[in-house]
Amino acid sequence: QLATVSKEGHAKVRTVVFRGWSDLDLSSSEAFKFITDLRSEKMSHGNIVEVCWYLTETREQFRIAGNLMYITKDAKEEKFVNERISTWKTVSEASQRSYFSPAPGQIVDQTPLVEPAAGALGNQSFPPDSFVVGLVDPFKIDYLHLRSPQVRKIWTKKEQGEWEGQNVNP
Amino acid sequence: QLATVSKEGHAKVRTVVFRGWSDLDLSSSEAFKFITDLRSEKMSHGNIVEVCWYLTETREQFRIAGNLMYITKDAKEEKFVNERISTWKTVSEASQRSYFSPAPGQIVDQTPLVEPAAGALGNQSFPPDSFVVGLVDPFKIDYLHLRSPQVRKIWTKKEQGEWEGQNVNP
Numbered sequence: 001q002l003a004t005v006s007k008e009g010h011a012k013v014r015t016v017v018f019r020g021w022s023d024l025d026l027s028s029s030e031a032f033k034f035i036t037d038l039r040s041e042k043m044s045h046g047n048i049v050e051v052c053w054y055l056t057e058t059r060e061q062f063r064i065a066g067n068l069m070y071i072t073k074d075a076k077e078e079k080f081v082n083e084r085i086s087t088w089k090t091v092s093e094a095s096q097r098s099y100f101s102p103a104p105g106q107i108v109d110q111t112p113l114v115e116p117a118a119g120a121l122g123n124q125s126f127p128p129d130s131f132v133v134g135l136v137d138p139f140k141i142d143y144l145h146l147r148s149p150q151v152r153k154i155w156t157k158k159e160q161g162e163w164e165g166q167n168v169n170p
Numbered sequence: 171q172l173a174t175v176s177k178e179g180h181a182k183v184r185t186v187v188f189r190g191w192s193d194l195d196l197s198s199s200e201a202f203k204f205i206t207d208l209r210s211e212k213m214s215h216g217n218i219v220e221v222c223w224y225l226t227e228t229r230e231q232f233r234i235a236g237n238l239m240y241i242t243k244d245a246k247e248e249k250f251v252n253e254r255i256s257t258w259k260t261v262s263e264a265s266q267r268s269y270f271s272p273a274p275g276q277i278v279d280q281t282p283l284v285e286p287a288a289g290a291l292g293n294q295s296f297p298p299d300s301f302v303v304g305l306v307d308p309f310k311i312d313y314l315h316l317r318s319p320q321v322r323k324i325w326t327k328k329e330q331g332e333w334e335g336q337n338v339n340p
Contacts, residue, residue: 001222003173003183013173013183013222015231052171052183061185094318101339104322108337148264152274167278169271 001052002034002136004045004068012045018053019087022135024079028161031135032064035087035095038072038130039103051136059146066138073129088127099130144170171222172204172306174215174238182215188223189257192305194249198331201305202234205257205265208242208300209273221306229316236308243299258297269300314340 003013021030032051036042047069053062071080088096102109138157145151150170155163173183191200202221206212217239223232241250258266272279308327315321320340325333 001171001173001183001224003171003181003220005175005179005181009175009179009216010218010235011173011175011181011183011216011220012233012235013171013181013220014233015222015224046179046181048180050173050181050183052185054171054185063182063184065180065182098320098340104339105324106339108339150268154275169274169276169278170268 233312
């Protein structure tokens with residue numbers, strides 16, 4: 001679950017698929033990677049976000065606060081351009097197709113939508129303009145384990161990039 | 171998952187347990203009920219929140235945006251006082267115990283913590299000061315069904331209290 005803040009200052013949260021940890025050198029940590037659509041509402045939201053991960057089986061929760069950056073079609077730096085292309089190649093065809101569909105969140109057009117046929121997506125090794133990679137560069141991790149007794153620990157990133165952990169009350 | 175906005179304007183999100191729909195007459199809709207601790211950080215956050223519910227098995231997501239109100243120990247109106255008491259009675263003893271524990275999020279005290287023994291929680295039919303009921307009164311519901319083709323529908327509450335639904339692109 002990825003939480004953001006809208007321009008109006010309202011809380012927003014939705015499910016995103018975790019696409020792995022990116023080792024692009026944003027700061028000293030690996031970044032949480034997800035993908036999204038350039039036309040999605042969250043593109044206009046603030047860049048201090050939080051990811052919440054709850055593992056039902058182990059009853060562990062990770063809250064990862066971080067700075068969000070997007071790699072869009074306008075990325076210039078080679079490492080970002082490459083990350084966007086290589087991530088696109090890992091996306092399933094069904095999911096790739098959504099990036100050629102009408103803009104998410106817009107009222108459904110009454111004219112019947114012709115979905116691009118399989119194999120008609122153009123060059124599948126190169127992402128369309130709508131494809132965006134999101135990276136959350138963490139600065140705080142709040143871990144909670146709902147066993148008995150409960151355990152909660154908060155790690156915070158210091159200015160020099162090293163992490164400091166502290167046990168806190170659950 | 172409940173998302174809020176901190177005083178600094180940052181996104182925050184954590185797992186909460188759904189405690190049912192409250193039919194207290196907040197507005198024309200039933201409200202999403204959860205419980206929390208008066209000493210938890212989110213008590214200072216903004217009151218426009220979003221709850222995200224993802225049902226893994228059916229691949230359905232509900233995003234419920236709403237106004238959050240808390241029923242604290244200071245509630246005066248009888249219906250709120252009663253709601254707080256009746257909700258407390260539904261809370262498991264293990265969970266009740268946490269409301270008598272040290273403040274959540276604070277650094278763990280080095281002195282060993284003596285947990286209150288079972289049955290030593292005082293009057294278990296009356297909530298301690300730290301017990302708070304949260305109610306999210308919805309004004310917008312964003313529903314997404316990840317079947318093929320995907321379905322997305324947004325309901326918005328109008329001023330007169332009636333709901334209006336619209337199909338939108340996923």
